Amino acid sequence: MENVGREPRIPRSWMETDEDFAMECGRPHRPTPPRRPHCAGWSDDFRTRFDEADFMEDEMFVEEAVNLSAGCGCRPKPPVCPPDCGCGDHDHGNRPGNGCGCGNDTDDQDDDGRPGCGCGDHDHGNRPGNGCGCGCGNDTDDQDDDGRPGCGCGDHDHGNRPGDGCGCGCGNDTDDQDDDGRPGCGCGDHDHGNRPGDGCGCGCGNDTDDQDDDGRPGCGNHHRCPDMSLAMAYVARQRWTGKREIYSRPRALLRGTLFVELDLPFTGKGGCQDE
Amino acid sequence: MWIYEKKLQYPVNIRKPDPAMAKLIITQLGGPDGEKGASDRYLNQRYAMPYPEIRALLTDIGTEEMAHEEMIATMVYQLLKGCSAQQIKAANAADYYVDHTAGVYPQGASGMPYTTAYIQSKGDPITDLSEDMAAEQKARTTYENLMRLAKDPEVYGPLVFLRQREIVHFQRFGEALEFVRKDLDCRNFYRYNPAFDR
Amino acid sequence: MNRNEMLRELQELDFAIQEAVLFLDTHPQNEVALSYYRYVTGLRRKAAEEYNRVCGPLTNRDSRGRRWDWINSPWPWEREG
Numbered sequence: 001m002e003n004v005g006r007e008p009r010i011p012r013s014w015m016e017t018d019e020d021f022a023m024e025c026g027r028p029h030r031p032t033p034p035r036r037p038h039c040a041g042w043s044d045d046f047r048t049r050f051d052e053a054d055f056m057e058d059e060m061f062v063e064e065a066v067n068l069s070a071g072c073g074c075r076p077k078p079p080v081c082p083p084d085c086g087c088g089d090h091d092h093g094n095r096p097g098n099g100c101g102c103g104n105d106t107d108d109q110d111d112d113g114r115p116g117c118g119c120g121d122h123d124h125g126n127r128p129g130n131g132c133g134c135g136c137g138n139d140t141d142d143q144d145d146d147g148r149p150g151c152g153c154g155d156h157d158h159g160n161r162p163g164d165g166c167g168c169g170c171g172n173d174t175d176d177q178d179d180d181g182r183p184g185c186g187c188g189d190h191d192h193g194n195r196p197g198d199g200c201g202c203g204c205g206n207d208t209d210d211q212d213d214d215g216r217p218g219c220g221n222h223h224r225c226p227d228m229s230l231a232m233a234y235v236a237r238q239r240w241t242g243k244r245e246i247y248s249r250p251r252a253l254l255r256g257t258l259f260v261e262l263d264l265p266f267t268g269k270g271g272c273q274d275e
Numbered sequence: 276m277w278i279y280e281k282k283l284q285y286p287v288n289i290r291k292p293d294p295a296m297a298k299l300i301i302t303q304l305g306g307p308d309g310e311k312g313a314s315d316r317y318l319n320q321r322y323a324m325p326y327p328e329i330r331a332l333l334t335d336i337g338t339e340e341m342a343h344e345e346m347i348a349t350m351v352y353q354l355l356k357g358c359s360a361q362q363i364k365a366a367n368a369a370d371y372y373v374d375h376t377a378g379v380y381p382q383g384a385s386g387m388p389y390t391t392a393y394i395q396s397k398g399d400p401i402t403d404l405s406e407d408m409a410a411e412q413k414a415r416t417t418y419e420n421l422m423r424l425a426k427d428p429e430v431y432g433p434l435v436f437l438r439q440r441e442i443v444h445f446q447r448f449g450e451a452l453e454f455v456r457k458d459l460d461c462r463n464f465y466r467y468n469p470a471f472d473r
Numbered sequence: 474m475n476r477n478e479m480l481r482e483l484q485e486l487d488f489a490i491q492e493a494v495l496f497l498d499t500h501p502q503n504e505v506a507l508s509y510y511r512y513v514t515g516l517r518r519k520a521a522e523e524y525n526r527v528c529g530p531l532t533n534r535d536s537r538g539r540r541w542d543w544i545n546s547p548w549p550w551e552r553e554g
Contacts (some may be wrong), residue, residue, distance in 0.1 A: 235449020256439025
């Protein structure tokens with residue numbers, strides 16, 4: 001389907017010949033691409049040849065285009081997981097305190113010398129104010145370094161550090177946990193000292209005076225959030241870093257997407273094809 | 276507002292009429308999971324959407340769905356064009372023909388006319404985006420069902436294109452949830468409806 | 474290029490733009506996408522001018538000349554694309 005010269009570039013179907021037609025059981029539903037040397041580590045379930053760079057004039061892409069034309073034309077590797085993509089099988093780059101929100105810390109992602117990541121049974125490196133971030137009360141080894149067991153609100157002094165807030169349920173700020181000079185911790189009527197990222201810590205929406213200093217009304221996510229929360233849907237975020245992720249324009253139109261990694265063809269046949 | 280461009284998003288050139296296939300394909304115009312519903316859904320949801328990125332996305336995908344409506348209508352038109360009444364009857368499409376001749380009337384494969392009841396615009400970003408993601412998957416499955424039955428490559432090609440678009444749209448709506456999540460409290464995304472309670 | 478080739482060129486460009494636009498809606502800061510968008514919209518501008526000149530108006534704002542050629546065939550469902 002790569003058209004050069006003066007040939008009319010009307011895409012017939014993506015099929016080259018009737019023989020390639022998908023409806024016959026067992027036949028591939030696109031023309032078998034030319035054999036290419038296999039690139040080590042690259043997916044070999046689909047091979048496509050990248051066409052001449054569409055934008056050779058665009059300096060940014062010249063180098064990549066050169067690399068591509070010298071390459072073996074295999075489908076690019078699936079993108080590597082970003083560092084924040086989950087638990088259990090990723091190295092978070094040995095950054096202390098990353099955690100992963102799960103209990104599958106088999107390779108000690110959170111670098112705490114213990115398996116599992118989470119609350120209650122890990123020392124987050126004795127950094128003040130880390131808290132445990134997930135349910136209170138399991139602070140058996142004094143994770144939040146406040147000299148008391150449990151982590152929570154209402155009855156703990158978080159070391160008089162401004163902006164600590166109480167982190168879980170509001171209103172119990174009898175000892176001025178959030179160091180704002182007022183009892184209770186809450187939103188809407190407290191100034192958290194104009195410290196960015198403090199948030200309001202308990203139900204949002206009352207951030208009329210931009211308490212959390214993020215330039216928007218309402219309180220946002222200023223807490224240490226797990227990668228994924230319960231009761232929420234997540235779709236992996238696509239990345240686009242250069243030319244390797246995209247088709248040439250004629251192929252893109254034919255395939256129905258510009259992006260190689262979103263090209264997910266259908267090969268189901270269901271019942272038998274009659275006739 | 277909308278300007279119309281006198282071209283299809285992807286070429287449709289069906290030379291061989293097939294009224295039976297027309298009655299099936301039309302479901303992606305006026306059926307429960309069709310392009311008309313998709314475009315109505317997204318274009319109506321965008322008004323209450325508080326996030327600019329998602330407003331743009333709903334507008335852009337909603338507009339693209341209008342282009343897909345046109346492709347499906349073109350397929351129906353070409354599949355019916357040139358047939359005699361007897362040929363249509365032989366293809367078991369006489370019920371459509373008597374009410375619409377060889378015209379295009381948005382209805383489902385079962386003959387139910389299009390209705391706004393097929394869509395929802397709930398005025399809550401998480402709800403609306405969830406509805407949109409489901410809609411794209413339903414459309415994808417419908418295209419796959421049609422693809423199993425399409426023997427003519429000139430019919431099959433546009434179906435492949437349209438199915439792939441559904442997958443890409445699903446990806447975008449899924450990504451759009453991120454803008455909502457960033458704005459809300461990760462410990463409880465459901466404290467309030469950002470489209471209404473702020 | 475003949476009519477069909479020009480139409481196809483425009484369809485390909487518009488499709489690339491549409492994909493870049495949807496990507497940018499959910500990745501507004503992505504520089505690669507922005508760069509690609511600028512590139513293809515530049516090409517598109519030229520292709521559309523050419524198309525309007527040779528093949529007739531693409532939109533009802535593009536009619537030039539003395540005749541109201543907007544109404545002319547072929548309309549998209551009458552021909553390929």
